[in-house]
Amino acid sequence: xxxWVAGLLIxxxxxxxxxxxxxxxxxxxxxxxxxxxxxxxGFAIVxxxxxxxxxxxxxxxxxxxxxxxxxWRTSINRFAEAMTLFAVACAGMFPLLHMGxxxxxxxxxxxxxxxxLWPQFRSPLVWDVxxxxxxxxxxxxxxxxxxxxxxxTLRDKAVHPILQKTYGALALxxxxxxxxxxxxxxxxxxxxxxxxxxxxxxxxxxSFDFSVGQVAGWHTTIFPPYFVAGAIYSxxxxxxxxxxxxRKYYGLEGYITMRHLNNMAKVxxxxxxxxxxxxxxxxxxxxxxxNQYDRFAIINRLHGPYAPFYYALWVCNIFIxxxxxxxxxxxxxxxxxxxxxxxxxxxxxxxFVIVVISLHRDFLPSSWRMYYPTRWDWxxxxxxxxxxxxxxxxxxxxxxxxxxxxxxxxVVETDPKRxx
Amino acid sequence: MPQxxxxxxxIVSKASIAAVGLLAVVLGGVLWAVMMxxxxxxxxxxxxxxxxFSHKHHAGELGIDCRYCHTSVEKSSFAGVPPTxxxxxxxxxxxxxxxxxxxxxxxxxxxxxISWTRVYALPDYVYFNHSIHVNKGVGxxxxxxEIAQMPLxxxxxxxxxxxxxxxxxxxxxxxxxxxxxxxxxxVPPANQLELGAQLVKxxxxxxxxxxxxxxxxxx
Numbered sequence: 001x002x003x004w005v006a007g008l009l010i011x012x013x014x015x016x017x018x019x020x021x022x023x024x025x026x027x028x029x030x031x032x033x034x035x036x037x038x039x040x041x042g043f044a045i046v047x048x049x050x051x052x053x054x055x056x057x058x059x060x061x062x063x064x065x066x067x068x069x070x071x072w073r074t075s076i077n078r079f080a081e082a083m084t085l086f087a088v089a090c091a092g093m094f095p096l097l098h099m100g101x102x103x104x105x106x107x108x109x110x111x112x113x114x115x116x117l118w119p120q121f122r123s124p125l126v127w128d129v130x131x132x133x134x135x136x137x138x139x140x141x142x143x144x145x146x147x148x149x150x151x152x153t154l155r156d157k158a159v160h161p162i163l164q165k166t167y168g169a170l171a172l173x174x175x176x177x178x179x180x181x182x183x184x185x186x187x188x189x190x191x192x193x194x195x196x197x198x199x200x201x202x203x204x205x206x207s208f209d210f211s212v213g214q215v216a217g218w219h220t221t222i223f224p225p226y227f228v229a230g231a232i233y234s235x236x237x238x239x240x241x242x243x244x245x246x247r248k249y250y251g252l253e254g255y256i257t258m259r260h261l262n263n264m265a266k267v268x269x270x271x272x273x274x275x276x277x278x279x280x281x282x283x284x285x286x287x288x289x290x291n292q293y294d295r296f297a298i299i300n301r302l303h304g305p306y307a308p309f310y311y312a313l314w315v316c317n318i319f320i321x322x323x324x325x326x327x328x329x330x331x332x333x334x335x336x337x338x339x340x341x342x343x344x345x346x347x348x349x350x351x352f353v354i355v356v357i358s359l360h361r362d363f364l365p366s367s368w369r370m371y372y373p374t375r376w377d378w379x380x381x382x383x384x385x386x387x388x389x390x391x392x393x394x395x396x397x398x399x400x401x402x403x404x405x406x407x408x409x410x411v412v413e414t415d416p417k418r419x420x
Numbered sequence: 421m422p423q424x425x426x427x428x429x430x431i432v433s434k435a436s437i438a439a440v441g442l443l444a445v446v447l448g449g450v451l452w453a454v455m456m457x458x459x460x461x462x463x464x465x466x467x468x469x470x471x472x473f474s475h476k477h478h479a480g481e482l483g484i485d486c487r488y489c490h491t492s493v494e495k496s497s498f499a500g501v502p503p504t505x506x507x508x509x510x511x512x513x514x515x516x517x518x519x520x521x522x523x524x525x526x527x528x529x530x531x532x533x534i535s536w537t538r539v540y541a542l543p544d545y546v547y548f549n550h551s552i553h554v555n556k557g558v559g560x561x562x563x564x565x566e567i568a569q570m571p572l573x574x575x576x577x578x579x580x581x582x583x584x585x586x587x588x589x590x591x592x593x594x595x596x597x598x599x600x601x602x603x604x605x606x607v608p609p610a611n612q613l614e615l616g617a618q619l620v621k622x623x624x625x626x627x628x629x630x631x632x633x634x635x636x637x638x639x
Contacts, residue, residue, distance in 0.1 A: 112452075113582070114455055114456075114578070114580040114581065114582045115580065115581035115582050115585070116581065116582035116585045116586065116589075117581070117582075117585075155424070161424075164424050165424060165425075168424045168425060169425075172433070173429075173430075173433070
């Protein structure tokens with residue numbers, strides 16, 4: 001309890017920092033960030049892609065693994081889904097703030113307006129609005145539907161009338177009858193079916209933000225698959241980063257077992273290799289296409305002013321995660337925790353490399369310029385971390401972090417003494 | 421265990437589903453109504469002016485040409501608000517003692533402009549040019565309404581972008597022969613669409629793509 005309060009306090013103060021940043025931003029405009037021309041997309045877009053990527057593990061675990069009937073998902077799906085929601089909330093802030101006039105965000109949606117205009121449907125940025133808002137809606141529904149039986153349990157256990165009423169209203173009158181369960185199962189499967197394409201589509205559309213443009217280093221066909229793999233990679237890294245301390249702190253080793261950590265590490269290793277393939281292929285295509293701008297983009301990554309970030313990216317995302325081939329390391333929670341943080345960092349660096357290195361030297365040498373994040377850039381980033389962890393701490397306290405109803409089923413189903 | 425909610429909760433929960441949809445529709449409708457109301461657009465709202473100048477009297481009853489006062493409308497982006505000297509071309513001879521016109525005479529004596537209140541204001545990010553419109557057959561009254569019937573001037577249109585685009589997308593609905601541009605009492609003929617289509621050709625109006633391109637107006 002004390003640890004929880006301390007954690008929430010730190011997260012909440014960072015959230016207040018976000019508050020300060022947003023107010024300052026609204027008053028002064030995006031000039032408080034380090035963005036310039038040609039680097040018009042700075043930290044805001046780096047962080048947007050990073051957060052939205054993190055969300056993907058939750059959807060993958062809840063949707064695809066449900067359809068594949070992977071029972072091991074049961075104990076991690078609830079908080080992975082919550083993590084998805086919170087990550088999408090953080091991600092959504094960045095493009096909105098980056099617009100400069102966030103109060104006009106609704107211009108991005110098609111609605112009858114006094115300008116007689118539709119949004120530019122040929123722009124991937126508009127596709128992004130649809131992709132991310134669909135993602136948020138479906139993830140929220142999935143999470144909520146999954147919570148209903150548990151909310152009913154909480155309602156029944158609650159003593160205080162206000163809690164009873166709150167959980168009761170949220171439980172939508174769940175009585176646990178056979179009809180309720182059949183409908184619940186159908187709804188879960190339908191939502192899983194809806195969410196499955198989203199695992200692939202959301203980050204594909206995010207990658208279009210880059211690959212549809214003609215900037216060297218962005219304009220490649222490998223971006224969609226390599227972004228999706230990267231998203232799942234960073235998502236699982238974040239699930240591990242959260243799961244390892246939570247299971248230790250709350251004594252959940254019996255629920256989130258070694259098998260879970262081991263499996264997640266394996267998913268991380270596999271997706272990490274796909275990402276590595278993407279990196280290698282960028283090299284190959286720069287050589288094979290014979291395009292001087294593509295070649296320059298790669299040389300600039302290796303020898304340009306931001307080269308250390310590129311090398312750090314390789315170390316964090318490709319070299320260090322190779323340790324996961326060893327079972328010993330996969331089952332050492334401490335090292336696994338460290339690796340998961342390194343992968344999170346690596347995936348952040350990847351987006352930094354893509355956004356900043358590609359932009360800071362575009363086609364016209366006369367417009368080349370360096371990008372330096374200001375303290376407001378860092379404050380925005382830290383602020384969204386605060387938002388994420390505040391939501392997470394509150395979630396851990398008021399809702400069951402592990403699905404109770406699914407655990408009950410699992411315990412019965414896997415009981416060796418059960419008679420058929 | 422006693423029931424937490426009573427029976428009416430069933431009805432409330434079902435009604436709330438419909439209520440959310442209804443609320444969205446109503447809210448949208450109210451916002452649209454506010455956007456389109458004179459409260460927000462200032463359409464049909466007369467502004468107080470230092471001198472109660474009547475377009476009805478000058479342009480309608482007396483038949484003074486628009487360009488007598490708005491001299492630069494054919495050559496410049498700005499139609500031009502007349503200097504006090506223009507008023508005094510007549511008012512040094514007639515109504516010389518009218519109290520209503522005292523601010524005009526004061527302005528003439530002191531050489532300080534009368535500060536009229538602007539009725540038609542476009543945002544700064546819109547590039548608008550009067551001369552191109554006037555020279556391609558857009559009449560004064562097409563945008564400024566029945567100015568010859570206005571005792572005090574008010575805005576006749578919203579100036580919303582949709583309003584601009586309505587004409588930019590289908591100029592044939594509004595174009596008139598150049599000889600009629602400054603006629604404040606012009607009534608469009610029955611075959612307006614036919615005539616308009618012909619005028620679009622004759623006046624070599626730029627193609628639709630350019631007329632509604634962003635950078636035509638937002639330069």
